[in-house]
Amino acid sequence: DKEMLLQRQLDKAKRILTTNHETGLIVEGLTTPQIKIANCCLPIPGDAIVGYVTKGSGIAVHHENCPNVKSLTEMRFVDVYWASNITRKYPTRIQIIGQNRDNILSDIITSINATSITIAEINAISNARLESTITLKILASNKSEIENVMVNLMKIPSVYHIERRFK
Structure with missing residues (x-):
């Protein structure tokens, strides 16, 4: 044995x-x-x-x-x-939910642009409760980059939920 x-x-x-x-x-x-x-x-x-x-x-x-x-x-x-020596960026999705207000999308884009993450797609919708749902396809090198950007996005006034998004 x-x-x-x-x-x-x-x-x-x-x-x-x-x-x-x-x-x-x-x-x-x-x-x-x-x-x-x-x-x-x-x-x-x-x-x-x-x-x-x-x-x-x-x-x-x-x-x-x-x-x-x-x-x-x-x-x-x-x-x-x-692999351990990865140098490329990978697409992934995050979803941000917040209270709809002027410049919320601009604040989100500014926050992400301050990092090494690239925005590939944006989809933003508002509902009758004045709530914005913003889904982003972003390019990042690794999970920690995503986690860091999510922490920074939560600091934006009126943003109250962020998650990685699976279809």
Whole structure:
């Protein structure tokens, strides 16, 4: 039993770890993996992630809390990891809710522009209760950048809720 366990551990240690430089992700055992980041949850470095072998499209990488992961076949999951030397930016979504007032959108944009995060898309709507919901697609290098910008956005007067957004 101990020998089998030791052999399994040795086999696992010998597996090839290949980094896909385009995505900054590592997949165990594959030399040239076709990897794409799932558009439903847009995980970024620092997020806990899972890989899913799709039919015909390679491996889709999801945030582990993505609502779509719950409906996927467990047998098709593979281990994926973020590489440590990532230099690119990744898209992700955040949603900001606040009391509708003049210049709230301007204050949000100014706050984000003071960081290294790039705004890729903005969608802002107001409801009958004079509440604004602003959804941003932003480009960031890692989870801590997102967390820092969210802390700063909460300091904006009349902003009272911010969260990462999964479709």
